[in-house]
Amino acid sequence: MIKISQNVEQWECDYKDCRATCCRRSNPLTIFDVKTIAQRRGLDWSEFADFDDDKVRLFLKTGNNGCIFLDDDCKCSIYGFKPLVCRLLPFEISGVVQADEPILHLKPIDECPGYGSGPKLDEDFMWQVERDATLYLHENQKLCREFRDEDRDIEALLG
Ligand code: SF4
Ligand code: SF4
Structure with missing residues (x-):
């Protein structure tokens, strides 16, 4: 289930004004995102992602200027296949509740x-936001389940 705390009536991404604020942090990734980016860019996952095995979370790597896919003009260099979390704009994830019916x-x-x-x-x-958020939620659950229940290492999951 997807819950949105507040509606937005009107919005346009003005990344030049804010210098791509939301790309300056380490955004979360799913296995789907990692496999897509690795395939499309011909990279090993460890070149652009980090894995936190305590939290069981994948993240985009960041450098001094934020996300490593952010170019000098504040544009996303993988725009056509950017991660699910980057497709939710202007919304961001404020919490995930793991339950029989998980909530994002x-x-x-x-x-x-x-x-x-x-x-x-x-x-x-809004339908597209909810669709991508739902896919993110399912992928997030899959990562937790496969990593914990099957006691697999992340290399095996992403390889
Ligand atoms: S969505 Fe992100 S990059 Fe776009 S205007 Fe808002 S904060 Fe800036
Ligand atoms: S992948 Fe693209 S949209 Fe997502 S944080 Fe990086 S530069 Fe921004």
């Missing part, structure tokens, strides 16, 4: 300057 909580990004301009976020837009 989303909220609008606080520091985003893009609200109030650009197109209205219509039903189609």
Whole structure:
């Protein structure tokens, strides 16, 4: 289940204004994201992702300027196959509740300057956000289940 804390009426990504604020942090990845990026860019997963085995979470690697796929013009160099979490904008994940029916909580990004301009976020837009959020939630569960229950190492899961 996807829960969104607050609706956004209108939004346009103004990455030049904010210098791509939401790409300056280490964003979470799913196995689906890692395999897609590895295949499309011909990279080994360890070149662009880190794995935290205590939290059982994959993250995008960051450098001094944030995400390693952010270019000098503040554009995403893997835009066509960017990770699921990057497709949820202008929302970000504020929590995941693991239960029989897991819940992914989303909220609008606080520091985003893009609200109030650009197109209205219509039903189609929100349907895509919910679809990508649902896939993220399922992938997140799959990573936890396969890593913990089957006692596999991350290399085996991503290889
Ligand atoms: S979504 Fe908002 S915070 Fe992120 S790059 Fe676009 S304008 Fe900046
Ligand atoms: S993958 Fe692209 S959209 Fe996602 S954080 Fe990196 S630069 Fe930003």
